[in-house]
Amino acid sequence: MRGVAEVKEPCSLPMLSVDMENKENGSVGVKNSMENGRPPDPADWAVMDVVNYFRTAGFEEQASAFQEQEIDGKSLLLMTRNDVLTGLQLKLGPALKIYEYHVKPLQTKHLKNNSS
Numbered sequence: 001m002r003g004v005a006e007v008k009e010p011c012s013l014p015m016l017s018v019d020m021e022n023k024e025n026g027s028v029g030v031k032n033s034m035e036n037g038r039p040p041d042p043a044d045w046a047v048m049d050v051v052n053y054f055r056t057a058g059f060e061e062q063a064s065a066f067q068e069q070e071i072d073g074k075s076l077l078l079m080t081r082n083d084v085l086t087g088l089q090l091k092l093g094p095a096l097k098i099y100e101y102h103v104k105p106l107q108t109k110h111l112k113n114n115s116s
Contacts, residue, residue: 041113042106045073057102062094077107 038049045053050071054063065088071079084099085092 039073042073042110043077045076047072049073050076054098054102059094059098062088062090062098065090076103077110079103 038045038052042050047067047070050073051063051067054060054066066076069088079087079099081099081104084090084103085095088095090098
């Protein structure tokens with residue numbers, strides 16, 4: 001007779017909610033709201049906000065690189081493709097996805113919202 005698997009309580013840390021529906025490009029949609037305790041403008045994010053953003057986006061292992069390099073929101077918005085690919089010492093696949101599906105869109109959205 002098999003035993004019943006133990007069900008663990010979900011983590012109650014304040015993080016971004018993740019839309020788990022895969023996008024056409026393979027990314028996961030991340031919703032950004034004040035409910036998660038993070039300012040809506042990435043320029044206002046602390047290092048741990050950036051770390052939690054990438055953890056919630058599915059990059060648990062790579063998120064620590066942002067913490068080690070002390071990347072806050074302002075730094076994140078200044079990062080180039082080359083910075084992400086080489087400066088964080090990440091594997092190429094995850095680094096490409098992080099830049100194309102997260103850093104670049106955050107930069108574009110920030111610029112769009114602040115160019116009036």
